[in-house]
Amino acid sequence: MTDPRGPRFAAALTALVMVAVLVTGSGWLALAQAVVFALTAAQPRLGPYGLVYRTLLASRLGPPAELEPLAPVRFAQAVGFVFAAVATLGYLLGSPLTGAIAASFALAAAFLNAVFGLCLGCELFLAYRRLTGRPLAARVPVS
Amino acid sequence: MDMTGLIVGGVALLAASAYGLVHRRRAGRVRAVPATADPVHPLLAELGVEQGEVTLLQFSSAFCAPCRTTRVVCAEVARTTPGVAHVEVDAESRLDAVRGLDIWKTPTVLIVDADGRIAGRAQGAPTRAQVLAAVAPLLPTPAEKNSA
Numbered sequence: 001m002t003d004p005r006g007p008r009f010a011a012a013l014t015a016l017v018m019v020a021v022l023v024t025g026s027g028w029l030a031l032a033q034a035v036v037f038a039l040t041a042a043q044p045r046l047g048p049y050g051l052v053y054r055t056l057l058a059s060r061l062g063p064p065a066e067l068e069p070l071a072p073v074r075f076a077q078a079v080g081f082v083f084a085a086v087a088t089l090g091y092l093l094g095s096p097l098t099g100a101i102a103a104s105f106a107l108a109a110a111f112l113n114a115v116f117g118l119c120l121g122c123e124l125f126l127a128y129r130r131l132t133g134r135p136l137a138a139r140v141p142v143s
Numbered sequence: 144m145d146m147t148g149l150i151v152g153g154v155a156l157l158a159a160s161a162y163g164l165v166h167r168r169r170a171g172r173v174r175a176v177p178a179t180a181d182p183v184h185p186l187l188a189e190l191g192v193e194q195g196e197v198t199l200l201q202f203s204s205a206f207c208a209p210c211r212t213t214r215v216v217c218a219e220v221a222r223t224t225p226g227v228a229h230v231e232v233d234a235e236s237r238l239d240a241v242r243g244l245d246i247w248k249t250p251t252v253l254i255v256d257a258d259g260r261i262a263g264r265a266q267g268a269p270t271r272a273q274v275l276a277a278v279a280p281l282l283p284t285p286a287e288k289n290s291a
Contacts, residue, residue: 022152025145100148104155116163
C-alpha cells in the first residue's frame, strides 16, 4: 500500500520531463524517463520520483488520509515505459515524428493523472480486456 | 526547439484537458434506463442480485482507484437505507457478465429495482447524494410499506 499523493507527484514530474523531451527533441532525456518508468514498475519503492516525494514532501504534508494498492501504479508505469521506450527509439533512430507522438501519449496520460487524478489505465483496461480476453480464472490462495 | 514536438505535444495537452473536463462533469451521473417489457436479465441473479431489494450492482477492477471510492459510497448507502443492497463484482473475472450487461468501464454501478429490472446506470464514482437520488423513487413509500 502506498500514499496516493506520491504517484500523483511523480505524474506531475513525469509530465514536466515529457514537456522537456518534446521541446528539446532529446532522445537521451526520453531514455532517462524510460529508465525511471522501468525502475518504478519493477520496484515501486525504488522509483526515483517516489524517493523525492518521500524525502522532501511527505514529512511536511502529514500522514495520508487513505492508502492505495501498488498494483495499479506498477501497471501505469509499465504502460508509460512502453511509450517512453518508443519515443527514445524514434528520436535516436532519426524519426522525430514517431518520438514526438509517443512522448505525447506519455505526456497526456501523466497530465491527466497529475491534474485530474484520472487514471487512463482504469478507463481503457476493461474495454481492452472485454474485446480481447477470455475470463481469467479467479485468484485462489496458494496454500 | 523542436517544432514538431511543440505542435504534437500541444495537441496532446489540449485533447487531454478536454477529456479530463468532460470526464469530471460526467463521472458518477446516474442515467435512467428506460423501462422495457423484457424479462429480467438472467445474469443478475447469477451475480448475486436478489429480488425484493433495490440493488447497487457495482463492477470493479483492480486497476481502479475510483472503484474504492464507489465501494465506500455504495456500502454506506446500503447500510443506512433499508431495502437497499450493495453487490460488487470483479469485472475481470466475469467478462461474460461485462459483455452481457454492456459494461465498458470500471467503476460502473447498475441500479436494479426490487423486481430485478435495471433502472439506471452510472459510470465513474457517484456521490452519496447521486446514489440516494437514484434509489429513492425505487423504494416503497411509507404508505405502501404499511399496506404490505
